[in-house]
Amino acid sequence: MLLDNLALFLRIVEKGGMAAAGRELGLSPATVSERLAALEAYYGTRLLTRTTRAISVTEEGRLLVDGARRLLAEAGELESRVRLGAETISGPIRLSAPEDLGRWRIVPLVDDFLAAHKDVTIDLNLTDGYVDLVGQGIDLAVRHGTLADSSLRSKPMGENRRLVCAAPAYLHAHGAPQHPDELAMHDCIVMRFGQNIDREWPFRVDGQPYAVSVGGRRIANDGGLVRQWCKQGFGIARKSERDVEEDLASGALVEILRDYSAGGTGLQIVYPQGNIQPRRVRLLIDHLASAFG
Template sequence: MDKFSDMMLFVSIVKNQGLAAAGRELGLSPATVTARLQTLEERYGVKLLNRSTRHLSLTDSGAMYHQACLEILDSVKETENLLQTGLKEVRGTLKISAPRDIGKQYISPIVSAFAEQYPDVTPYLYLNDNLSNLAESGLDIVIRYGELADSSLISRKLAASRRVLCASPEYLARRGTPISPQDLANHDCLALVRSNEELKTWHFQDSGKHNVITVLPKRCSDDGEVIRQWALEGAGIALKSILDVQEDINQRRLVTLLNGYMKNFNASTSSAGADLNVIYMSRQYQPKRIRLFLDFLIERFELLADK
């Protein structure tokens, strides 16, 4: 069996999260898929997948091979288009993930503008606050707040940001305004949930002093937009990125609190710890549509910063 077919098989296994499902997609029996995967692993002398009866995940070698397969298969498709049309067309899918707040306010209009310019590109915009494994997710681009932990990925800053505590004027009139981080113990706080864990430990930096406050959440959600909406309704105090709530603050729908402190969900003392970043695997062999969208996205945020 040729290496190109092996690459198509492996990509199908990861996409469908199973050998049997990949076989159905490619018209192969489960036994054939299993045998070909085993032959592939034996050829390179590495394990590519961790498999159990209910779960399939990529090993480090598998993640590297999977990304290379995606890039090569995309490059082949691009070359086929070039040969068939005589033009290097920009076509195909573009899979993007972004937090819901920033996704609706900023990313969705940018995706729309890009799709109008390149109508043969089909964008998929996934709005969630989860931290996806980029290699396994099939996503091309992930937009997230905060610093990058995985050194195998590439991260570029889209916009400077910071965390702010905020609440509605109605809530503050009813419950009072906290004047120190410790006062939050007596307030209703709204906590984001990430990876099934409440982000209720809030960090405050002031003149080199580090305060760690564990709040008792009044409400929790894994959706940052829901947290913002609850704050607007007067349900409590939220720790949000300034980009998400800037317009609410401008319109006095929300008021910022404890403005003398640098705030975050972790102990990072870096001002970049809350910046908005675009994350992707590699520019090597990257399909033209992804390269163009990255440039388009960065240019649009530069224009926003100049306003």
């Protein structure tokens, strides 16, 4: 029963409320309250501070979140090995990835993984915004750029060059910029990452870092939509080479300002720190890293 109550506690934290957690698990509000009270009585401390509108995790609760995830992972791993044997992989994996890269490159790899491991389930979150892995109970995420969160670990997936591109129709109608400064005269399609809008595009001029401010009529938080708009000739976009390599090969998009490219950014798998990861998660991490590497 302790493990069940720990799982309920984690779901409350992930969902941000007792009612939402109860609905997902099929439990009445009274049952959720009783089981949370039992967990707090077991540990002899308050784990959540509750108001009529929200909950917040106490210091003791935050400590339990990390420990509970490790304990439940170990318990799940042990049950799989005892019930099904050491070679059987089973259980859920929660994965986050950028929308465009995830849809066209990650999903096929996930499909292959699921075909090979029939007892594994995947909960996939495709988003170009920030994801709190620990707070939302995500097992692993694919991310661009360098690792900024010291509470996470990472596994490299290779370089991922960023480039500026446009459709032939747009370039025919408006001409191709010959210098980054000329982007100010063009309609640029801009990405939004959470609350941040990617209006500063980095380049290298005479071997030195050089940033220009861009603008346009279209802003989106969906990399796939930015790519679609760009292919339709609505403007110039800054994309990852992995996202548009097929479009470049087919001629649907054309790279511009290549001589001023700012180079690549790392692509990596990130996951919460901890001594224990379920074998299914470790295998998926290796599967993704191997395919991209």
